Amino acid sequence: MVRPREFDEQEALSAAMRVFWEKGYEATSMGDLTERMGIGRPSLYAAFGGKRELFEAALRAYTKSSLVYIENKLRSATSVRQSLIGYFQGMVDGSAGNNPDFGCLCVNTMVELAPHDSLFADITGEYQTRLTELFRQLIDNGMRSGELPGRLNPSSTARLLTLSAIGLSVTMKAKPDREYAKQVAAEILTLLE
Amino acid sequence: MVRPREFDEQEALSAAMRVFWEKGYEATSMGDLTERMGIGRPSLYAAFGGKRELFEAALRAYTKSSLVYIENKLRSATSVRQSLIGYFQGMVDGSAGNNPDFGCLCVNTMVELAPHDSLFADITGEYQTRLTELFRQLIDNGMRSGELPGRLNPSSTARLLTLSAIGLSVTMKAKPDREYAKQVAAEILTLLE
DNA sequence: CCTATTTTGTACTCATCGGTACATAATGTT
DNA sequence: AACATTATGTACCGATGAGTACAAAATAGG
Numbered sequence: 001m002v003r004p005r006e007f008d009e010q011e012a013l014s015a016a017m018r019v020f021w022e023k024g025y026e027a028t029s030m031g032d033l034t035e036r037m038g039i040g041r042p043s044l045y046a047a048f049g050g051k052r053e054l055f056e057a058a059l060r061a062y063t064k065s066s067l068v069y070i071e072n073k074l075r076s077a078t079s080v081r082q083s084l085i086g087y088f089q090g091m092v093d094g095s096a097g098n099n100p101d102f103g104c105l106c107v108n109t110m111v112e113l114a115p116h117d118s119l120f121a122d123i124t125g126e127y128q129t130r131l132t133e134l135f136r137q138l139i140d141n142g143m144r145s146g147e148l149p150g151r152l153n154p155s156s157t158a159r160l161l162t163l164s165a166i167g168l169s170v171t172m173k174a175k176p177d178r179e180y181a182k183q184v185a186a187e188i189l190t191l192l193e
Numbered sequence: 194m195v196r197p198r199e200f201d202e203q204e205a206l207s208a209a210m211r212v213f214w215e216k217g218y219e220a221t222s223m224g225d226l227t228e229r230m231g232i233g234r235p236s237l238y239a240a241f242g243g244k245r246e247l248f249e250a251a252l253r254a255y256t257k258s259s260l261v262y263i264e265n266k267l268r269s270a271t272s273v274r275q276s277l278i279g280y281f282q283g284m285v286d287g288s289a290g291n292n293p294d295f296g297c298l299c300v301n302t303m304v305e306l307a308p309h310d311s312l313f314a315d316i317t318g319e320y321q322t323r324l325t326e327l328f329r330q331l332i333d334n335g336m337r338s339g340e341l342p343g344r345l346n347p348s349s350t351a352r353l354l355t356l357s358a359i360g361l362s363v364t365m366k367a368k369p370d371r372e373y374a375k376q377v378a379a380e381i382l383t384l385l386e
Numbered sequence: 387c388c389t390a391t392t393t394t395g396t397a398c399t400c401a402t403c404g405g406t407a408c409a410t411a412a413t414g415t416t
Numbered sequence: 417a418a419c420a421t422t423a424t425g426t427a428c429c430g431a432t433g434a435g436t437a438c439a440a441a442a443t444a445g446g
Binding site (some may be wrong): 103105162180191 | 216217218219220294295296300301303304305307308309313317318321338346349350353355356357358359360361363364366367373376377380381383384
């Protein structure tokens with residue numbers, strides 16, 4: 001009935017996510033976006049609305065896939081301790097594969113946009129809540145199985161792990177010193193003793 | 194011999210620091226700066242060089258005064274544990290007085306500028322190193338006096354405290370939930386048990 | 387094959403960006 | 417009081433920002 005889209009919306013969104021991830025929201029121009037997404041300006045506006053809306057879509061896509069990735073990663077190991085080692089070491093090793101060393105888009109957004117824009121405060125807050133919930137369940141399981149000491153408070157410990165993840169993300173982004181970060185990542189696990 | 198400056202350079206720099214602190218580097222315009230600093234554009238350029246140079250000066254002033262403030266805060270308490278409680282609770286309570294809830298300028302810079310600008314990676318890295326050193330000394334003292342258990346590794350624990358401080362700063366900035374943050378801040382101290 | 391409909395590329399809009407030229411005002415020295 | 421020197425305010429610069437108008441191109445249905 002009409003002329004079809006010449007680009008894949010998911011791919012374009014993924015490319016946009018990368019750019020925002022690398023440069024931040026303010027420092028990313030529409031020119032950067034169209035170039036990396038491989039589409040023209042009007043196509044971008046027609047498909048996504050505008051810079052802010054595009055960023056929102058990119059951030060939502062990020063949180064979704066990131067949480068799925070983390071959930072799988074935490075599930076894949078043989079013990080609670082191994083799960084967390086895998087998670088934190090993974091952050092250090094360039095996020096285990098396809099992710100560049102630009103920290104966590106969600107953390108970046110917490111710093112750049114959340115204080116002035118409640119929409120992004122909500123989205124990032126939700127991400128944090130769900131990440132903490134994943135940690136809490138994991139700790140709960142570990143305590144039930146006897147792997148972890150019974151005196152831990154699962155909720156508090158989970159919050160502390162989230163806090164550590166945020167700190168590690170920022171540290172890795174600012175100064176990607178693998179050796180240093182690996183030590184810190186290992187040290188985080190002493191929280192479980 | 195000549196016409197003197199009509200503004201106080203320290204005050205102007207302090208005002209600039211505040212603006213960068215609140216809005217971030219990219220989102221701050223020269224207009225924002227001149228307005229809040231109460232000076233004209235040419236005066237700003239004559240006195241500070243340009244936006245980047247002004248930011249550098251503001252960041253250096255921040256790190257300097259912040260480290261002095263933290264050092265005093267840590268020294269003022271009667272025990273190591275009380276020192277750290279004071280420090281972390283202080284971050285939550287709106288930085289104990291004169292600081293708004295915009296996190297730590299240094300952490301903000303680690304996220305926004307450090308990955309793309311080695312000058313700021315260096316400045317923020319130095320800040321982090323010195324903060325960690327303050328923590329390490331404190332822990333060392335606590336272990337010597339017998340307040341802290343002997344099995345702690347002062348360096349590792351200090352790094353973990355720095356990581357937690359970063360995480361708490363980001364969390365507070367994004368979603369200033371005092372009650373939540375207070376709990377997390379208290380939980381951080383379990384690292385010392 | 388023709389037409390209605392949507393996408394695409396080019397070229398623009400206006401606002402704002404960081405930075406500056408220049409004339410005027412204010413000082414210390416003589 | 418006159419001058420050299422520096423600070424200030426106005427008014428500007430070219431570049432770039434996000435967003436859009438419009439015509440050409442590409443499809444599906446008739």
